[in-house]
Amino acid sequence: xxxxxxxxxxxxxxxxxxxxxxxxxxxxxxxxxxxxxxxxxxxxxxxxxxxxxxxxxxxxxxxxxxxxxxxxxxxxxxxxxxxxxxxxxxx
Numbered sequence: 001x002x003x004x005x006x007x008x009x010x011x012x013x014x015x016x017x018x019x020x021x022x023x024x025x026x027x028x029x030x031x032x033x034x035x036x037x038x039x040x041x042x043x044x045x046x047x048x049x050x051x052x053x054x055x056x057x058x059x060x061x062x063x064x065x066x067x068x069x070x071x072x073x074x075x076x077x078x079x080x081x082x083x084x085x086x087x088x089x090x091x
Contacts, residue, residue: 014044028054 016032018041023029027050033043049057069075 012045016044027051 014032016034018033018035020031020033020041020043021028022031027048030047030049031041031043032045032047033041035041065075
């Protein structure tokens with residue numbers, strides 16, 4: 001199903017080099033922002049999604065990352081970045 005995009009208001013374009021994630025039973029909250037040189041996080045946008053929409057986003061991202069890596073090369077995430085974010089990379 002294709003959904004048409006309305007153009008009544010201007011699109012907001014942001015760059016983010018940081019995302020913080022909070023979860024509750026009802027939703028996922030993504031806080032997109034930037035890390036400043038003094039290790040401060042500034043939130044530019046907060047996005048709330050249902051668990052179902054978050055799972056669909058995960059599947060879309062997974063698919064697009066696999067396509068990117070097939071076309072260009074594997075995305076290498078430095079181990080220190082994973083430790084900072086307390087994430088384990090699954091192969």
